[in-house]
Amino acid sequence: MPADDLLSGATGADSYDASSIEVLEGLEPVRKRPGMYIGGTDERALHHLVAEVLDNAMDEAVAGHATRIEVEMHEDFSVTIRDNGRGIPVDPHPKFPGKSALEVILCTLHAGGKFSGDAYQTSGGLHGVGVSVVNALSDRLRVEVARNRELFAQEFSRGIPQGPLQKLGATANRRGTTVTFHADDQIFGHHRFKPARMLKMARSKAYLFSGVEIRWKSAIPDGDTPMEASFHFPGGLSDYLTETLGTAATYAERPFAGKVDFKAKFGAPGLVEWAINWTPSRDGFIQSYCNTIPTPEGGTHEAGFWAAILKGIRAYGELANNRKAAQITRDDLLTGGCAIVSTFIREPEFVGQTKDRLATTEAARMVEGAVRDHFDNWLANDTKSAGAILDFLVLRAEERMKRRAEKETQRKSATKRLRLPGKLVDCSATAREGTELFIVEGDSAGGSAKMARDRRIQALLPLRGKILNVLGAASAKMGQNAEINDLAQALGTGIGTRFNIDDLRYDKVIIMTDADVDGAHIASLLMTFFFTQMRPLIDHGHLYLACPPLFRLTQGAKRVYALDEAEKAMWLEKGLGGKGKIDVSRFKGLGEMDAKDLKETTMDPASRKLIRVSIDEDEPGETADLVERLMGKKPELRFQYIQENARFVEEVDV
Numbered sequence: 001m002p003a004d005d006l007l008s009g010a011t012g013a014d015s016y017d018a019s020s021i022e023v024l025e026g027l028e029p030v031r032k033r034p035g036m037y038i039g040g041t042d043e044r045a046l047h048h049l050v051a052e053v054l055d056n057a058m059d060e061a062v063a064g065h066a067t068r069i070e071v072e073m074h075e076d077f078s079v080t081i082r083d084n085g086r087g088i089p090v091d092p093h094p095k096f097p098g099k100s101a102l103e104v105i106l107c108t109l110h111a112g113g114k115f116s117g118d119a120y121q122t123s124g125g126l127h128g129v130g131v132s133v134v135n136a137l138s139d140r141l142r143v144e145v146a147r148n149r150e151l152f153a154q155e156f157s158r159g160i161p162q163g164p165l166q167k168l169g170a171t172a173n174r175r176g177t178t179v180t181f182h183a184d185d186q187i188f189g190h191h192r193f194k195p196a197r198m199l200k201m202a203r204s205k206a207y208l209f210s211g212v213e214i215r216w217k218s219a220i221p222d223g224d225t226p227m228e229a230s231f232h233f234p235g236g237l238s239d240y241l242t243e244t245l246g247t248a249a250t251y252a253e254r255p256f257a258g259k260v261d262f263k264a265k266f267g268a269p270g271l272v273e274w275a276i277n278w279t280p281s282r283d284g285f286i287q288s289y290c291n292t293i294p295t296p297e298g299g300t301h302e303a304g305f306w307a308a309i310l311k312g313i314r315a316y317g318e319l320a321n322n323r324k325a326a327q328i329t330r331d332d333l334l335t336g337g338c339a340i341v342s343t344f345i346r347e348p349e350f351v352g353q354t355k356d357r358l359a360t361t362e363a364a365r366m367v368e369g370a371v372r373d374h375f376d377n378w379l380a381n382d383t384k385s386a387g388a389i390l391d392f393l394v395l396r397a398e399e400r401m402k403r404r405a406e407k408e409t410q411r412k413s414a415t416k417r418l419r420l421p422g423k424l425v426d427c428s429a430t431a432r433e434g435t436e437l438f439i440v441e442g443d444s445a446g447g448s449a450k451m452a453r454d455r456r457i458q459a460l461l462p463l464r465g466k467i468l469n470v471l472g473a474a475s476a477k478m479g480q481n482a483e484i485n486d487l488a489q490a491l492g493t494g495i496g497t498r499f500n501i502d503d504l505r506y507d508k509v510i511i512m513t514d515a516d517v518d519g520a521h522i523a524s525l526l527m528t529f530f531f532t533q534m535r536p537l538i539d540h541g542h543l544y545l546a547c548p549p550l551f552r553l554t555q556g557a558k559r560v561y562a563l564d565e566a567e568k569a570m571w572l573e574k575g576l577g578g579k580g581k582i583d584v585s586r587f588k589g590l591g592e593m594d595a596k597d598l599k600e601t602t603m604d605p606a607s608r609k610l611i612r613v614s615i616d617e618d619e620p621g622e623t624a625d626l627v628e629r630l631m632g633k634k635p636e637l638r639f640q641y642i643q644e645n646a647r648f649v650e651e652v653d654v
């Protein structure tokens with residue numbers, strides 16, 4: 001499109017002015033973009049509404065003000081959640097004249113009692129948006145509050161009050177909050193609450209806090225989901241895990257379970273409770289929670305928990321003289337390891353409003369510290385369970401390593417079946433470890449390199465002429481370029497989106513070009529190719545530059561090589577320690593060097609110098625930019641050269 005058209009705005013620019021900039025007020029943003037608040041408008045998001053209201057009731061219970069929560073599902077798919085807590089405050093809000101705190105809470109985003117202050121210590125609620133979001137996304141919502149022996153009620157539709165807060169009169173023995181809501185079909189379409197899913201939610205909440213009883217009632221049958229039930233679990237998570245595992249055989253007779261108050265241990269409010277057992281009969285799992293909010297994507301509390309278990313079991317293995325225990329990894333713990341971890345912390349940080357992952361860094365340290373001590377004790381006291389678990393985990397680690405070795409062998413035999421380019425001079429080793437591929441310039445260099453190489457581990461691929469400048473080439477053209485095809489085949493990895501680092505046939509890929517401008521140009525073309533088409537090769541540190549010398553200096557029987565003019569000058573001044581005049585010869589190209597020289601200066605791992613290519617994206621500076629210097633343009637990437645075995649000089653000049 002011509003620039004003029006772009007400026008005049010072919011698509012409605014005339015009408016795009018200040019009047020197009022909307023400011024959404026009240027709960028409008030929630031109805032416009034429900035996904036931002038509840039992660040979508042599907043069945044999962046729908047059930048999130050129940051979670052928001054239930055979490056508020058749980059927060060009341062965990063804060064020590066409620067002992068009972070009722071969850072009821074009605075025939076018309078509306079839901080009631082009732083607690084016997086303090087009740088949402090109903091007195092006039094000081095900042096909003098004429099409005100009760102209840103109305104402010106229900107109709108304003110970011111209104112709540114959990115930001116600071118002492119109303120709640122370790123709450124699942126954080127952002128002050130939960131119940132207002134439910135209100136915005138319900139076509140009917142009624143709140144009843146029983147406080148100070150008086151009953152109040154207010155009704156809403158799609159976030160808008162349907163009348164003022166009503167005083168319904170005295171109530172002798174009722175206290176707490178009751179929220180009844182019907183999700184709006186305009187938002188959730190045909191999705192309906194599923195009793196089985198809701199019952200599961202209610203039951204797990206009861207396990208997470210032993211001080212609460214949760215009653216369940218449903219008017220809608222759903223398979224074998226009970227129409228009425230009551231959950232109260234004084235045994236907490238240990239009971240929960242035992243029930244979840246059912247009749248499955250387990251390695252520990254009783255789960256390793258416990259509860260630690262952070263106050264006593266770290267002087268910070270909060271606690272962690274956990275239960276774990278291992279079973280051969282099913283895959284492992286971890287369910288984690290923070291302030292009773294499920295965190296299906298884990299986070300710092302899970303990381304701390306696994307760190308404690310892993311370090312504990314390895315240390316126990318060491319004590320038991322089982323050296324293989326050191327090989328156990330976190331993945332091994334999860335095969336057959338079934339865990340539930342629940343932590344309560346003040347002002348947790350979650351990722352997003354749906355709170356799927358905990359981000360509080362402190363949680364990792366506190367959970368690890370709390371669980372580790374207990375685990376060490378438990379392993380030392382219950383040696384029968386500890387031994388069984390250790391044996392099981394060592395077996396798992398061995399199996400994993402065996403599978404990996406098998407995969408490696410398969411890779412090797414696949415390599416054998418590969419069609420390799422005719423001009424590749426391969427090495428004899430079959431495993432990748434320790435092998436090197438030298439990409440050399442021209443046939444003559446290939447000749448002396450062939451004699452200079454260690455045929456066991458060093459392979460050669462001579463490239464004819466300059467390879468295509470891939471920065472500008474379309475990928476179809478690249479595919480037709482014979483040199484590039486040979487290179488991709490020799491490496492075994494494929495290129496572009498099909499690149500797979502696991503198929504790489506050599507440990508080191510070494511670009512070996514003449515120490516002159518042409519050679520440098522070819523090296524930079526190759527590096528650009530690797531950067532754009534085989535980037536992981538560089539990221540994983542497999543790409544290197546060889547450093548052939550420019551000069552040979554002899555003085556009697558003494559001989560040295562110089563990488564560049566500066567080094568030559570240094571030797572000339574210093575002398576070689578031999579007798580007579582110093583002879584200087586300049587190599588015009590690799591092909592001029594005899595095999596012995598090439599081996600000693602450039603190829604032999606014992607005496608050569610190599611430069612590893614890496615990419616330094618943030619640090620500008622002079623490590624610079626070989627590609628830029630050599631190609632005379634300003635490419636957007638920067639290569640950094642890390643010197644290995646620097647033997648001749650510190651500075652690099654290719």
Ligand SMILES: Nc1ncnc2c1ncn2[C@@H]1O[C@H](COP(=O)(O)OP(=O)(O)OP(=O)(O)O)[C@@H](O)[C@H]1O
Pocket residue numbers: 052056057060083085086087088089105111112113114115124125126127128129130131132133177
């Ligand atoms: N069942 C309840 N009992 C007592 N107070 C409640 C109850 N439900 C809500 N509240 C009060 O209303 C406030 C707002 O609740 P809301 O669900 O909107 O947000 P939140 O729980 O603070 O945070 P989040 O948005 O993270 O859920 C709470 O902070 C609390 O003060």
